[in-house]
Amino acid sequence: MATKQYTEEEVAKHNKEGDLWVTIDAKVYNLSKFADLHPGGASVLFAESIAGKDATQTFFGLHRLEVLHRPQYARLQIGTIAGEESVIKPPTPGEVSRVPYAEGTWLVPGFQTPYYTDRHRKFQTVVRAFCMEFIQPDAIKCEENGKRIPQEVVDKMSEVNLIAMRLGPGKHLQGRTLMNGTVTPEEFDYFQYELIINTELARFGGRGFMDALIAGAVIGLPPVLNYGSPELQARIVPDVLSGKKYLALAISEAFAGSDVGGIQTTAVRDGEFWIVTGTKKWITNGTFADYFTTGCKTETGFTVILIERDDNVSTKAIKTSYSATAGTAYVTFDKVRVPVGNTLGKVGNGMSVILSNFNHERWMVTGMALSAQRVVVEECMKWASQRMVFGKPLTSQAVIRSKLAAMISRVEAGQNWLEHTTYQMNNMSYAEMSSKLAGPIGLLKQYVSRSGQQTATDATQIFGGRALTVTGMGKVIENFSRTSAFDAILAGAEDVMADLGVRQAMKKMPSTARL
Numbered sequence: 001m002a003t004k005q006y007t008e009e010e011v012a013k014h015n016k017e018g019d020l021w022v023t024i025d026a027k028v029y030n031l032s033k034f035a036d037l038h039p040g041g042a043s044v045l046f047a048e049s050i051a052g053k054d055a056t057q058t059f060f061g062l063h064r065l066e067v068l069h070r071p072q073y074a075r076l077q078i079g080t081i082a083g084e085e086s087v088i089k090p091p092t093p094g095e096v097s098r099v100p101y102a103e104g105t106w107l108v109p110g111f112q113t114p115y116y117t118d119r120h121r122k123f124q125t126v127v128r129a130f131c132m133e134f135i136q137p138d139a140i141k142c143e144e145n146g147k148r149i150p151q152e153v154v155d156k157m158s159e160v161n162l163i164a165m166r167l168g169p170g171k172h173l174q175g176r177t178l179m180n181g182t183v184t185p186e187e188f189d190y191f192q193y194e195l196i197i198n199t200e201l202a203r204f205g206g207r208g209f210m211d212a213l214i215a216g217a218v219i220g221l222p223p224v225l226n227y228g229s230p231e232l233q234a235r236i237v238p239d240v241l242s243g244k245k246y247l248a249l250a251i252s253e254a255f256a257g258s259d260v261g262g263i264q265t266t267a268v269r270d271g272e273f274w275i276v277t278g279t280k281k282w283i284t285n286g287t288f289a290d291y292f293t294t295g296c297k298t299e300t301g302f303t304v305i306l307i308e309r310d311d312n313v314s315t316k317a318i319k320t321s322y323s324a325t326a327g328t329a330y331v332t333f334d335k336v337r338v339p340v341g342n343t344l345g346k347v348g349n350g351m352s353v354i355l356s357n358f359n360h361e362r363w364m365v366t367g368m369a370l371s372a373q374r375v376v377v378e379e380c381m382k383w384a385s386q387r388m389v390f391g392k393p394l395t396s397q398a399v400i401r402s403k404l405a406a407m408i409s410r411v412e413a414g415q416n417w418l419e420h421t422t423y424q425m426n427n428m429s430y431a432e433m434s435s436k437l438a439g440p441i442g443l444l445k446q447y448v449s450r451s452g453q454q455t456a457t458d459a460t461q462i463f464g465g466r467a468l469t470v471t472g473m474g475k476v477i478e479n480f481s482r483t484s485a486f487d488a489i490l491a492g493a494e495d496v497m498a499d500l501g502v503r504q505a506m507k508k509m510p511s512t513a514r515l
């Protein structure tokens with residue numbers, strides 16, 4: 001680290017081509033050689049207001065702080081300004097943001113919460129620190145290069161049983177040490193701890209990587225845990241939870257999406273085997289999955305079968321508008337022989353297997369979508385404060401403040417509804433949840449995905465052209481705007497969710513209700 005101290009007068013002498021210093025947040029940088037390599041061009045650095053001067057305000061109007069921490073640029077620092085201290089710092093691992101509305105109120109000092117305890121806060125700190133240290137660096141890289149999640153990250157996650165925790169509480173947690181003992185399996189209350197995990201995993205500004213984080217198993221393993229035979233579970237579950245094998249949920253097809261009943265993949269009995277033929281589309285983690293929890297048409301209806309990858313299973317990456325790191329695949333089953341013992345639940349009863357899984361899946365998607373939306377609120381709060389227009393910050397414009405008001409209201413409304421729903425889930429049996437919460441969760445999901453898209457539109461207006469570039473200042477907004485539509489589709493399309501909520505409510509209308 002550069003420790004040499006300079007006065008402002010000394011820095012001011014280095015103000016020309018070939019001999020160029022600037023100060024940013026009390027740190028002195030020698031840009032003499034870098035000027036010609038500067039992505040923003042050399043000439044901007046020689047401006048009278050920049051060369052040899054304190055360029056802090058201009059710098060933060062154009063760059064994210066992370067630029068200064070990239071090793072190739074951190075090297076340019078030669079010292080600091082004598083008697084001054086750098087004050088703009090990246091968050092330390094586990095640190096909670098102090099930007100208003102950047103965190104759920106339960107994390108804001110002075111606010112009360114009926115749902116969370118100090119144990120939850122401790123857990124949140126540990127999970128955030130873990131995510132920042134072990135997941136975030138690869139999340140950013142993979143989101144950009146589209147490569148699958150590195151095995152080392154998966155191993156690290158399984159070391160603290162993060163993969164198992166992502167499936168919620170249950171017997172699969174028994175005997176496991178969770179997050180190095182921060183929470184016990186008994187204590188892992190139905191959803192609050194899991195909600196914390198989903199919230200933290202969604203804070204990286206990379207939607208593709210969010211789905212790469214073993215999302216396939218999160219949505220595809222519960223049917224094995226809830227409906228698989230003990231033998232099947234013993235063979236499959238430990239390897240998936242320890243990250244040695246990957247699993248994907250394979251329901252949707254080119255022929256049927258939210259209308260699950262219309263799927264065309266068939267499973268025909270041949271003695272002790274099923275012969276499965278058909279195709280599946282949009283399968284998250286499919287390119288690298290070893291197992292597929294697959295919806296099939298059978299003689300007596302719809303049946304869910306666990307298919308193991310073999311030579312008759314082929315997967316092909318589908319190009320989507322989000323990162324290929326999610327491993328979204330087109331899957332072809334070509335007369336795959338699958339032991340009948342791999343059937344999940346009763347033959348012909350697949351619809352209830354899938355439907356019982358949906359509540360948890362939709363709730364998870366909602367939690368992650370809301371967390372990503374909150375990150376956008378934080379980005380906009382920061383940007384609108386630091387961006388100067390005509391000598392004043394953007395926040396001095398009423399129209400910008402009005403957009404911020406709308407964004408904050410949406411994310412806070414979503415959070416309160418989500419926490420309330422999570423509390424119900426904590427206190428209901430699985431069966432109760434299926435009958436009472438399918439509708440409300442559908443409505444909540446469509447509310448959060450719709451508000452996410454409105455927030456994406458508002459954020460794009462606030463960031464302007466910067467919201468359209470994949471790198472640089474607006475990269476989080478660009479990623480969110482490009483991918484928030486995924487939340488409106490995955491696990492049930494927005495319109496279908498809204499309709500489900502109303503239809504379920506209609507079923508419960510008292511026959512005597514009159515105006």
Ligand code: HEM
Nearest residue numbers: 029039040044045050055058059062063064067073472473
């Ligand atoms: C340590 C000093 C600096 C480093 C390491 C640096 C680095 C970079 C990098 C990496 C970019 C690409 C965009 C991004 O990733 O955010 C960039 C863009 C830019 N930089 Fe710098 N820069 C420095 C100082 C400055 C200063 C003092 C100015 C003052 C005018 C400046 C003006 C610009 C401009 C105008 C762009 C283009 C921004 C855009 O396209 O939105 N840079 N710089």
